[in-house]
Amino acid sequence: MTNSDELLNIFTKQRKNQRRIAQSGPQERIAKLKKLREYLLSHIDEACEATHLDFGKPAAETIIGELMVLISEINFSIKNLKRWMQPERVPATISMIGTSSLIHYEPKGCSLIISPWNYPIALALKPLVSAVSAGCPAMIKPSELTPHASVFVKQVVENVFDADEVAVILGDADTASGLLRLPFNHIFFTGSPAVGKLVMKAAAENLASVTLELGGKSPSIVDETANIAATARRICWAKFFNNGQTCIAPDYILVHESVKEKLIAGMKEAIISMYDPQEKGIENSRDYARIVNEKQFERLLTYLDDALEKGALLETEGIANDKTRYFPPAILSNVSDSMKVMKEEIFGPILPVMSYSELSEAIDYVNSKSKPLALYIHSDNRKNIDSILQNSSSGNALVNEVLTQFGNPELPFGGVNTSGIGKSNGFFGFKEFSNAKGVMRRRFGTMKFLYPPYSDRFVSWLRKGLRYL
Incomplete structure (x- = not known):
């Protein structure tokens, strides 16, 4: 643990260095990103080992969910950074004739990145890519719940950056x-809404801007026209990717009553085909991760027991193992709002299924909850798809697709209100760590006619002129 004096010392060094970093050009920043990319590509095995030691994450899931996301973000930033850093010209309105206007993206300054345990490498380093691109020094606080991955992140940073630019604090x-x-100057936090409120409160003491990537209950709406097998x-x-420990994982399903049983049967088949094709038991699958710690494991058992006690039906088989923190896929039907699984974000491999008869019922149900980080729509009916999109609000919405929004640097990623504030990915992440400074320059003419004293005739002219702005 780093004491307060050490934290202040590192922060002070970065603050003294922030002007130099801010004045760095695109080539210098790109060189840093390339160095970061090369280190990650040459230490894939170490990354996979770290996440496996922390919670049994399969190597494929580490590569897909951590490294591919990072490399894609780095490559996209390298390709576009020079353009992002160029002043952006904006047109002048009629009242601004004689001027030219530009937007300069200048770095906000010293930044803090607080990352969670579920994707301990990607969620620590992906915001860093944005900070480096924007020209900001950063201190990273990874989660203590994944110690091996946190040490890996620290090793990455120490081999790529000087401590007066980027430092990892364990x-x-x-x-x-x-x-x-x-x-x-800026805080980028990924975690729960409850902790996000504390971060925002702390940021307010220094009037620091924040990016909060939070979570919530992301629904999947499945209508009667969906391809049920594919869905x-x-x-x-x-x-069940990462054993359900994903902020954008489907948290519950709203399925049309006519295809509910077919969907449940299809999901049961999908679970077996992905995690137990040889019928040796899902617990023996090398492709199924574990719950991160005992506290989270016990929380999920409490959620499951509560649902079963209140009448939910467990559609799948499997026995949880507290010694290995193995928690089997659990599909629940006959669920109600009185159950914890429908009140709290699950963040684990429990999947409640509810049915509806009219699409408006599903939309109303989603709208009765906090705005989700993600909304998944499964349908082949354009009218239904448009109706859901137009009558709901969410951080992202995906149609016949899942999870991949986080890895698309062309799209903004982030929530709404309790599911998040601000956006990440590509240019949107670059802007989070940047101050969009408006710069106006007069090229010709003068504005003397706006100076007092103001005659009645001038005021009359102003009144009429409002119609032509």
Whole structure:
């Protein structure tokens, strides 16, 4: 654990260095990104080993969910950074005749990145790509719940950056609290809405801007026109990837009553085909991760027991193992709002299924909850798809696709209100760490006619002129 004096010392060095970093050109920043990329590409095995030691994450899931996302983000930034850094010309309105206007993206300054445990490499380093692209120094506080991955992140940073530009701080919640007391210019937090509120409160003390990537209950709406076999596979992959410990995993399903049983049967088949094709038991699959720690494991058992006690039906088989933190895929039907699985974000491999008869019922149900980080629509009916999109609000919405929005640098990623504030990915991440400074320059003419004293005739002219702006 790093004490408060050490934190302040690192912060002070970065603050003294921030002007030099801010004045760096695109080639210098691109060189840093290339160095980061090469280090990651040459240490794939170490990354996979770290996440496997922390919670049994399969190598394929580390490569897909951590490294592919990072490399894609780095490549996209390298390709576009020079253009992003160029002043952006904007047109002048009629009232601004004689002037030219530009938007300059200048770095916000010293930044703090607080990352979670579920994707401990990607969620620590992906915001860093945006910070480096924008020209900001950064301190990273990874999760103490994944110690091996956190040490890996620290090794990456120390081999790529100087400490007066980027530093990784290991420690627990007290360390995070100590960091939040420092006067950062921008804070990028990924985690729960409850902790996000604390981060925002701390940021307010220094009037620091924030990016909060939070979570919530992301629904999957399945209508009667959906390709049920394909939808079942997609939902199961998205839900049980990383053992359900994904902020954008489908949290519950709203399915048309006419295809509910078919969907459940399809998901049961999909689970077996993905995780137990040899019928040796899902627990023996090398492709199925584990719950990160005992506390989370016990929480999920509590959720499942609560649902079953209140009348839910368990559609799948399997027995949880507290010694290995193996938690089998659990599909629940006959669920109700009184159950914890329908009140809280599940963040694990439990998937409640509810049915509806009219699409408006499903839309109303989604709208009765906090705005989700992701909304998944499974349908082959354009009218239904448009109706859901037009009558709901979410951070992202995907149609006949799942999870991949996080890895698309062309799209903004982030939530709405309780599911998040601000956006990441590509240019949107670059803007989060940048101040969009408007620069106006007068090229010709003068504005003397706007100076007082104001005659009645001039005021009359102003009144009439309002119609022509």
